[in-house]
Amino acid sequence: MKRAVVLRFPGTNCEFDTDYALEKLGFSVDIVWHKEEKLPECDLVVVPGGFSYGDYLRSGSIARFAPIMKAVTEFANRGGYVLGICNGFQILTEAGLLPGALKRNNSLHFISKFQHIKIVNSDNKFLQNCKVGDILNIPVAHADGNYYIDDEGLAKLKENNQILIRYCDENGDRVVLNGSVESIGGVCNESKNVFGLMPHPERAIELALGSIDGIKMLEGLRT
Amino acid sequence: MKAVVNVFLKEGVLDPQGKAARHALGSLGFNGVKEVRIGKQIVINLDATSKADALKEVEQMSETLLANTVIEDYTIEIVE
Numbered sequence: 001m002k003r004a005v006v007l008r009f010p011g012t013n014c015e016f017d018t019d020y021a022l023e024k025l026g027f028s029v030d031i032v033w034h035k036e037e038k039l040p041e042c043d044l045v046v047v048p049g050g051f052s053y054g055d056y057l058r059s060g061s062i063a064r065f066a067p068i069m070k071a072v073t074e075f076a077n078r079g080g081y082v083l084g085i086c087n088g089f090q091i092l093t094e095a096g097l098l099p100g101a102l103k104r105n106n107s108l109h110f111i112s113k114f115q116h117i118k119i120v121n122s123d124n125k126f127l128q129n130c131k132v133g134d135i136l137n138i139p140v141a142h143a144d145g146n147y148y149i150d151d152e153g154l155a156k157l158k159e160n161n162q163i164l165i166r167y168c169d170e171n172g173d174r175v176v177l178n179g180s181v182e183s184i185g186g187v188c189n190e191s192k193n194v195f196g197l198m199p200h201p202e203r204a205i206e207l208a209l210g211s212i213d214g215i216k217m218l219e220g221l222r223t
Numbered sequence: 224m225k226a227v228v229n230v231f232l233k234e235g236v237l238d239p240q241g242k243a244a245r246h247a248l249g250s251l252g253f254n255g256v257k258e259v260r261i262g263k264q265i266v267i268n269l270d271a272t273s274k275a276d277a278l279k280e281v282e283q284m285s286e287t288l289l290a291n292t293v294i295e296d297y298t299i300e301i302v303e
Contacts, residue, residue, distance in 0.1 A: 061291065101293040103237075105239065106237070
């Protein structure tokens with residue numbers, strides 16, 4: 001069985017949903033406390049959502065210096081798969097494992113709702129079972145999801161197929177959700193083994209919860 | 224020694240809070256306001272033997288933690 005590690009910081013609140021979703025995808029899961037210095041043997045590390053350190057200073061800015069993050073960085077640099085969801089995305093950008101940064105939503109409101117997203121690139125492990133252009137319905141819940149990258153960085157992302165999802169309407173037309181540059185909702189690193197996104201696929205895994213698109217989205221992790 | 228670090232979003236990076244405050248000022252009748260930028264002020268008390276040492280250390284703090292230089296600029300003032 002494949003093994004996943006889900007990190008937990010003070011203020012993390014999505015670790016159990018993430019655990020549940022990963023078990024559905026066939027993983028055995030260890031939840032690992034941020035003070036640990038070593039990662040257990042695993043195929044995937046997930047940095048889940050929440051409000052690590054109360055979002056003090058900047059979302060993710062303090063968590064990224066937690067002892068476990070050194071091990072996560074080494075794991076990623078060795079090619080290990082790392083997925084950051086919401087606060088996890090913020091932590092990974094703060095850690096420099098992903099390009100860009102996440103600012104306060106342009107509306108200044110906390111946005112919590114189902115949101116359509118479009119798969120922009122799927123030539124990576126995480127989204128390999130999706131097709132480019134697929135439209136999924138996945139919840140978002142964030143105050144700091146306004147993705148920023150400068151023009152030079154944006155050009156690089158495009159050139160290397162690193163923009164993985166964009167916010168859209170049900171027909172797939174781009175929408176402005178939170179002010180993100182080009183409605184970007186998720187990006188990966190250059191070597192495509194680190195993926196961060198604001199939407200919460202782990203919250204769209206049971207029909208009773210309104211959508212199973214989260215499972216559809218991350219199905220590629222099974223293999 | 225005391226250091227004051229001011230952190231602001233870079234020029235050219237839209238500041239949603241500043242923009243909201245500018246609109247609010249406009250609706251209060253302050254019509255001459257062209258732009259508002261909202262930042263953070265971080266005041267640090269530290270042990271350092273000289274101003275130069277303090278500055279060097281606070282620069283490191285700013286680069287590593289206090290500012291995210293992807294989107295933010297900072298200034299440092301050593302006060303005493």
